[in-house]
Amino acid sequence: MTEPAGPRTWVLHVDLDEFLAAVEVLRRPELKGRPVVVGGRGDPTERGVVSTASYEAREFGVGSGMPLRTAARKCPEAVFLPVDKAAYDEASARVMATLRSFGVPVEVLGWDEAFLAVRTDDPEAFAQDVRAAVLENTDLHCSVGIGDNKLQAKIATSFGKPRGVGRLTTEDWFAVMGDRPTDAIWGIGRKTSAKLADLGIRTVRELAETPAQVLADRLGPTMGPWYRRLGRGVDSSAVDATPWVARGHGRETTFQENQRDWDAVAVAVRELAAQVTADIAAEGRPAARVGMKLRYAPFETRTRSLTLPEPTAEESVIADAAVELLGRFDHDRAVRLVGVRAEMVPPEGGY
DNA sequence: TCTGGGGTCCTAGGACCC
């Protein structure tokens, strides 16, 4: 494939600023300027974690993933709000519609992120146009990353935050990223960066210079070479505007107190199974596999799963399968979390 | 920092079949 003459293609990554908190402040203007923490059921005495903290709350050291109790300790004056999925779905839909109005491929990455493939001579100007349109249509601020590919654009966004535009290209990849730790890369987390450190690989440049075979031996034949490409800033995946099709749906819940009563656990499992059944019914595809997840106190996760004799959308069959799986777990320990998951039959024509 | 909930994809071993 050769590029037609004219402007080249850029990838833009659009990321809403403090999305959940911003949506909450929009409908409660009196919260503007105050530390706002969205997470769990909005009760900082309960088990739950921070989904999004406003920038004011971040000043106190509050951040995503932090237990709500810790957040309350760091910032007692914060306003704690429950996660309101419907509100964020609605706001997200308006943002994505705005992005699609530019007439370019848009790949949605969740509530508050998307990639755009843009053919232009001036990606910065395009990015500023996007920011202005999103603000105009939704009253929400966003940041934009510009790159030669999705990996670069995604990382570039962090250089633009908040309310700005960042840029990271193949040309300046090593100048910008070379000395950073490996977990600065999208796709490399705490565990993998620790494994890399065992191999003496600490920086992005060191990762890029490691032979693929060394990485394959330690990290697997697929993941090893893939990490090396990430280290070099290489990502050949296309911006894919195909609508998202879920593989499955799961529901899980953490007990506020560790649970030793297995009859109560079974009751919770049946409730979760009912929700999962409704979730897959909305997709119009039956369940092919059912999985159970159990987290024992203090924090040890186990899973069991089975393939159904035949695909089904029947709640009783799915619930019975989940309870059967529950019977395969060690019942002598206290339970912290229980979850039910259903994998659906692939859609006509595959994914 | 005592650690949510919703997802995806990869790995590896065993079963099973030819």
Added chain:
DNA sequence: TCTGGGGTCCTAGGACCC
């Protein structure tokens, strides 16, 4: 008989992301 090799499915667990 002590024992190949490939392919695919099933299952459990791990890692990562938002």
